[in-house]
Amino acid sequence: DIVMTQTPLSSSVTLGQPASISCRSSQSLVHSDGDTKLSWLHQRPGQPPKLLIYEISKRFSGVPDRFSGSGAGTDFTLKISRVEPDDVGVYYCVQATQYPHTFGQGTKLEIK
Amino acid sequence: QVQLVQSGAEVKKPGASVKVSCKASGFLADGVAWVRQAPGQGLEWMGWIHVYNGDTNYAHKFQDRVTMTIDTSTHTAYMEVTSLRSDDTAIYYCARRGPQYMDVWGKGTTVTVSS
Numbered sequence: 001d002i003v004m005t006q007t008p009l010s011s012s013v014t015l016g017q018p019a020s021i022s023c024r025s026s027q028s029l030v031h032s033d034g035d036t037k038l039s040w041l042h043q044r045p046g047q048p049p050k051l052l053i054y055e056i057s058k059r060f061s062g063v064p065d066r067f068s069g070s071g072a073g074t075d076f077t078l079k080i081s082r083v084e085p086d087d088v089g090v091y092y093c094v095q096a097t098q099y100p101h102t103f104g105q106g107t108k109l110e111i112k
Numbered sequence: 113q114v115q116l117v118q119s120g121a122e123v124k125k126p127g128a129s130v131k132v133s134c135k136a137s138g139f140l141a142d143g144v145a146w147v148r149q150a151p152g153q154g155l156e157w158m159g160w161i162h163v164y165n166g167d168t169n170y171a172h173k174f175q176d177r178v179t180m181t182i183d184t185s186t187h188t189a190y191m192e193v194t195s196l197r198s199d200d201t202a203i204y205y206c207a208r209r210g211p212q213y214m215d216v217w218g219k220g221t222t223v224t225v226s227s
Contacts, residue, residue, distance in 0.1 A: 001172070039213045041155075048205055048217040049147075049155065060212060092155055096213055100171040101145075101157040 002026050002095055006104035012112045019080040021107045023093035028073050030097070037096035040069055040078045043106075044089040052091075053078065085111060114138040116206055116218035123224045129194040132221045134206030136187040141210030144189035146180060148202040149220075156202075160209055161189060196225045 003026040013019045029036045040053040051060045053069035056076060066081045080087055088111055093104040119133040134144060145160035159170035161180040168180050179192045189206055204221045207214035 037213070041214070043155075048220050049207075049214075050217065051213065051215050054212045054215075058212070060215060090154075094155070094157070094214075099169045100159070103147075103155045103157060106154040 001100055002029070002098055002102050004093055004095055004102050004104040006091075006093060006107050008107060009105060010108040010110070012110045013080075013083045014112045015085065016082050019083050019087070019109060021078045021091050021093075021109075023071075023076045023078070023104050025074045025076075025095055027098075029076075029095050030073065036072065038069075038071070038076050039094050039096065040067075041092045041094060042087075042089055043092065044086075047089075049092065083109070083111065114140075114208060114216050116208060116216055118204075118206060118218040118221045121222040121224070123226065124196050126197055126225055126227055128196050128225075129192060130196060130223050131190055131192040132204050132206075132223070134189045134191070134218050136189075136208065138187070140182075140184075140187055140189075141208050141215075143209045144180070144182065145207045145209050145214055146178075146191045147205045147207060147214075149205070150199070150202045153202075158191070158204075193223075196223075198225050201225045 005024045007022045041049040043049040057069040068079050090106040090108050092106050115137045117135045122130050140163045143162040146158040148156050161168045177194050181190045206218045208216040
């Protein structure tokens with residue numbers, strides 16, 4: 001199985017400041033169809049997860065452009081340019097290149 | 113906007129089975145994935161079912177105890193777990209799998225396994 005490793009596991013950020021989360025996979029996430037199936041989800045406390053980013057860098061409908069995804073191969077990054085109060089919660093990366101699909105451990109974002 | 117409505121909370125004894133439903137208000141796209149979250153823990157992918165041919169793919173640890181089915185006439189997906197254990201206590205989510213991956217999520221079904 002592909003292991004997804006996120007760093008840091010928690011982050012405390014001042015409002016208006018940037019935040020960055022790293023996700024590393026144990027093997028390349030380039031699919032046989034040429035796409036890289038790496039997504040980012042956000043889960044607020046007591047809520048189901050929501051899709052933020054898919055295929056490394058494509059923002060899902062309605063996601064503010066403060067959120068951006070980047071990376072290739074085995075190393076990926078989610079960046080928030082200016083953290084807002086609604087951004088608190090846990091962020092997960094997930095790979096859908098190979099079965100079984102696997103999640104990172106999650107990164108908890110708090111406001112300082 | 114498609115919504116996924118899941119069945120209500122369940123309390124089961126060890127060794128029992130539970131079947132959770134997930135009804136879509138519209139297009140199911142490619143299929144339905146199931147993800148669970150134990151109390152205070154992260155997300156765990158359980159598997160998914162293809163909407164058109166019923167093909168399934170399960171995570172290894174669930175292959176013997178989990179069955180996913182789909183009723184296309186009612187746009188409803190089901191996920192059954194047998195031989196429940198206390199460590200199956202979790203929130204079970206369904207999510208629509210489309211071109212953008214898991215783009216719509218249900219609110220979750222809490223399953224508690226306790227004697």
